[in-house]
Amino acid sequence: MQRVYYKQNRIKQLRAFCYAAQSRSMSRAAQQMFLSQPSISLLVQSLEKELGSRLFERHGPRIALTNEGRNLLELALPLVEGFESLPEAFRERCNNLVTGNLNIAAGESTTLYLLPGFVNRFSQLYPHIPVTLHNASGVDGLALLRSGTADFAVGPILQIPEDILFTPLFSYEPVLITPLGHPLADRERVTLRDILPYPLIMPPRQMSTRGVIDIVFQQHNLDYTLKMEAGGWEVIKRYVEMGLGISIVTSICLTGGEKLARISLRTYFPGRSYGLIQRRGKVNSPAARKFIELMGPDRVTEAGAAGPRGRAPGRPRRDLAARPRTSL
DNA sequence: CAGGGATACGACTACCTGCG
DNA sequence: CGCAGGTAGTCGTATCCCTG
Numbered sequence: 001m002q003r004v005y006y007k008q009n010r011i012k013q014l015r016a017f018c019y020a021a022q023s024r025s026m027s028r029a030a031q032q033m034f035l036s037q038p039s040i041s042l043l044v045q046s047l048e049k050e051l052g053s054r055l056f057e058r059h060g061p062r063i064a065l066t067n068e069g070r071n072l073l074e075l076a077l078p079l080v081e082g083f084e085s086l087p088e089a090f091r092e093r094c095n096n097l098v099t100g101n102l103n104i105a106a107g108e109s110t111t112l113y114l115l116p117g118f119v120n121r122f123s124q125l126y127p128h129i130p131v132t133l134h135n136a137s138g139v140d141g142l143a144l145l146r147s148g149t150a151d152f153a154v155g156p157i158l159q160i161p162e163d164i165l166f167t168p169l170f171s172y173e174p175v176l177i178t179p180l181g182h183p184l185a186d187r188e189r190v191t192l193r194d195i196l197p198y199p200l201i202m203p204p205r206q207m208s209t210r211g212v213i214d215i216v217f218q219q220h221n222l223d224y225t226l227k228m229e230a231g232g233w234e235v236i237k238r239y240v241e242m243g244l245g246i247s248i249v250t251s252i253c254l255t256g257g258e259k260l261a262r263i264s265l266r267t268y269f270p271g272r273s274y275g276l277i278q279r280r281g282k283v284n285s286p287a288a289r290k291f292i293e294l295m296g297p298d299r300v301t302e303a304g305a306a307g308p309r310g311r312a313p314g315r316p317r318r319d320l321a322a323r324p325r326t327s328l
Numbered sequence: 329c330a331g332g333g334a335t336a337c338g339a340c341t342a343c344c345t346g347c348g
Numbered sequence: 349c350g351c352a353g354g355t356a357g358t359c360g361t362a363t364c365c366c367t368g
Contacts, residue, residue, distance in 0.1 A: 009358090035360090036359065061366080061368075
């Protein structure tokens with residue numbers, strides 16, 4: 001008769017299952033749990049046997065979650081993460097102290113313009129907690145989130161996958177920037193046609209912002225003059241300040257210290273929402289919860305149960321949109 | 329053929345039970 | 349109560365087997 005393994009060791013079964021599901025490999029799950037591959041295989045099999053469901057489809061060396069497996073992962077992941085963060089949560093409750101470390105995934109503009117104030121405040125409040133900013137946006141940022149390397153991500157998001165929760169926090173508007181004294185500098189409003197006589201300094205073509213600008217001009221059957229391409233908002237602002245051209249940027253990069261005139265182009269270009277990007281159902285570490293609290297005091301709830309929006313002081317405008325907007 | 333999951337089997341350990 | 353033997357659970361190694 002076949003032996004029944006791992007009786008009454010549900011959390012171990014679930015850890016093995018979650019690690020295997022996340023890494024799509026029993027061997028890697030074994031490394032994470034400091035066990036051998038057969039042990040993980042047996043743990044998963046015992047779980048399948050007890051639940052009476054196949055959790056993985058096995059194709060030789062490849063494993064993939066079944067529908068039942070995906071359902072179980074949604075249920076099990078918060079339990080496993082909650083179990084693993086128990087010591088930190090316990091210390092926090094006993095001593096009212098936040099411990100651990102904080103990993104945030106964010107793109108360059110978010111790291112440069114949006115996060116510094118929050119990171120500074122966090123470091124003052126919790127100087128003993130090391131903060132790591134992972135320079136990763138888009139799919140790279142999501143990968144860090146899914147692997148658990150990042151506690152959460154901050155930034156805009158183009159399409160929101162099913163397993164991801166996006167909470168918009170700040171919105172930024174498209175802005176025309178010109179050197180001081182430029183013929184357009186004193187205008188309250190400008191049309192796309194007004195821009196045409198002046199050459200533009202633009203981000204490279206692969207940047208999403210550039211794509212949007214090109215599309216909008218095309219939609220109006222207009223052709224702008226390209227003066228130069230430059231990577232990075234700081235570089236573009238510098239060259240506009242020098243009088244080499246004008247540019248269209250997202251207001252996130254304007255800190256107020258620039259010697260530039262700025263005119264809103266909201267009429268023509270979409271705004272951009274920056275917000276909190278979390279994995280659905282993830283239990284945040286105490287440190288992550290505290291940072292999210294700083295970004296929006298009413299957002300301390302776990303992913304999947306975000307509360308109502310508030311308004312915070314400071315330069316970035318709180319996003320007033322009720323629904324997550326797919327930004328461009 | 330290589331990589332990786334599945335299986336067989338044995339070692340180790342904890343716990344239970346019976347006996348002195 | 350303490351010890352010895354039995355039993356069950358866990359995990360490792362070796363090896364098989366399947367798929368790309």
